[in-house]
Every structure is written in structure tokens, then in C-alpha cells.
Amino acid sequence: MAGKLVSRIFGSNFEMVSIETVRESNAQGKQLTGLVAVFVGGTGGIGECTAKEFFHRTTRPKAYIIGR
16 A cells, blocks of 8 residues: 555656665765764754764764753
8 A cells, every 4th residue: 555655656667666775775885074064943852863874974073052
């Protein structure tokens, strides 16, 4: 059922990628250098987790975290 719904929304050439494929790709990811990011609301929840991953996966990152 989900495949038919996705096909109707995105067209017949749409194909879902398995979560295992995504995890393998992420595990093989290269370290990125010199990125700058701005996190609005990065003091908790999704913003905090995203900021932590940004620092974990980059070399020499620079970030601005905006929160209350």
C-alpha cells in the first residue's frame, strides 16, 4: 500500500532507499573540513542533536548556536 501511495505522489520512477543503505553510506562518510553552521534553537531537542553530529562529523567546525 505504501509503495502505491509513494508512486502516486512522486511518480512511477521513485524508489525508496533502505535504511541499511543509508547507514552504510553515513558510516563511510568523509570528514568535512572548515564548515560554518548556524543553529537556531540548538540548545535542546533536534537542534542540539544536529549540532552534536555536526561537531562529530567535521574537522575544525565553526558554529553559532542561537537559543533562549
